[in-house]
Amino acid sequence: MAASSEPFIPVAAPIIGEREIAYVTDAVRSGWVSSIGPYIDRFEEAFASYIGVKNAVAVSNGTVALHLALHAMGVGPGDEVIVPDLTFAATAHTILQTGATPVFADVEAASWCLDLAAVERAMTARTRAIVPVHLFGFPTDVPALSAVARPRGIRVLEDAAEAHGATVGGVKAGALGDIGSFSFYGNKLMTTGEGGMLTTDDDALARRCRFLKDHGMSPERRYFHTELAFNYRMTNLQAALGLAQLEQLETFIAKKRQIMGWYREALAGVPGLTWNPEASGVRNVYWMISVVLGDEIGPTRDEVGARLKARGIDSRPFFVPMSAMPHLSGARTVGAVGEGCPVSARLSARGLNLPSGCGLGSEDVARVAAALIEALSP
Numbered sequence: 001m002a003a004s005s006e007p008f009i010p011v012a013a014p015i016i017g018e019r020e021i022a023y024v025t026d027a028v029r030s031g032w033v034s035s036i037g038p039y040i041d042r043f044e045e046a047f048a049s050y051i052g053v054k055n056a057v058a059v060s061n062g063t064v065a066l067h068l069a070l071h072a073m074g075v076g077p078g079d080e081v082i083v084p085d086l087t088f089a090a091t092a093h094t095i096l097q098t099g100a101t102p103v104f105a106d107v108e109a110a111s112w113c114l115d116l117a118a119v120e121r122a123m124t125a126r127t128r129a130i131v132p133v134h135l136f137g138f139p140t141d142v143p144a145l146s147a148v149a150r151p152r153g154i155r156v157l158e159d160a161a162e163a164h165g166a167t168v169g170g171v172k173a174g175a176l177g178d179i180g181s182f183s184f185y186g187n188k189l190m191t192t193g194e195g196g197m198l199t200t201d202d203d204a205l206a207r208r209c210r211f212l213k214d215h216g217m218s219p220e221r222r223y224f225h226t227e228l229a230f231n232y233r234m235t236n237l238q239a240a241l242g243l244a245q246l247e248q249l250e251t252f253i254a255k256k257r258q259i260m261g262w263y264r265e266a267l268a269g270v271p272g273l274t275w276n277p278e279a280s281g282v283r284n285v286y287w288m289i290s291v292v293l294g295d296e297i298g299p300t301r302d303e304v305g306a307r308l309k310a311r312g313i314d315s316r317p318f319f320v321p322m323s324a325m326p327h328l329s330g331a332r333t334v335g336a337v338g339e340g341c342p343v344s345a346r347l348s349a350r351g352l353n354l355p356s357g358c359g360l361g362s363e364d365v366a367r368v369a370a371a372l373i374e375a376l377s378p
Ligand SMILES: *Cc1c(COP(=O)(O)O)cnc(C)c1O
Pocket: 061, 062, 063, 064, 087, 088, 090, 091, 133, 159, 161, 162, 182, 183, 184, 185, 194, 195, 196
């Protein structure tokens, strides 16, 4: 069969079913289309309960969730915030938006997440917060990070945008640090179209986030605003979609794990492929099925991606390191032993995200695997 006659396989696509249609329809019919309504309360309560924290605060997207958390914790000009060099730009941009300075720490070869040794070397008297990123669904060892951060009064904000339902020692991402930040963009593990959430056990911090996301209006006196703030609210319509998705999140995660199993099995004998990290006591939720190409593989990562594309299969390169961005190139970069972030650079150059959507069947994965084997040949 000619490759072109086969359907295109995207990297990700949301699963939207009857439950989503029913909840969103109900929300539209109710007339509660803005940021007040029963689905907002239900979604926040259900999400807090799922993550295992006292408070969940819904916001308009995962980027403003990060900004709101940093701002609410008092991060600002003169402060430094340590963040992995290998992440999506929003993690670094929101630090800059507060006026603070991002410091890029290298990631570990084994976990693709923040290297504790690099973090310890990056800390200064000005370090105010650390933002671990649970890259592609694998949770950072936040307990180890908190053990060095807490005694110094440094706050830990988890960027859990890619890790809904991931766990370390049975504790969910978003409940591991001082506050957790989630995204519900259309390609994430669950979606609200656009949307985000903050999770925390700190009642005072949650209250402050609620106040700041709604124009800083006094809870006692309407139209009385006591400080500069934002409109970062989520709508009841988005929350209706989100609640329906949350009720199926464990099914989505089980499917991701099954898809990962199919890939590993189909490509088990192929040398030079490193798959998503695994660790005992940790649940990886495989937001992306990721593969890092070893040095023995001839074609470049971009060549492999182009060959897959020619066969109707989409893929994505790993993120570009933050320190490689023109507007961030002056930032300090810290590795586990010296300056610079060599592990981040190598993963970024050789990493490829394969089709990972929950709609994939075993036959789709078999097709991707066969195409990948061809694409890897010199
Ligand atoms: C998706 C993502 C974000 C941003 O979320 P949006 O909802 O798209 O604003 C932040 N950090 C990471 C690591 C992400 O993957």
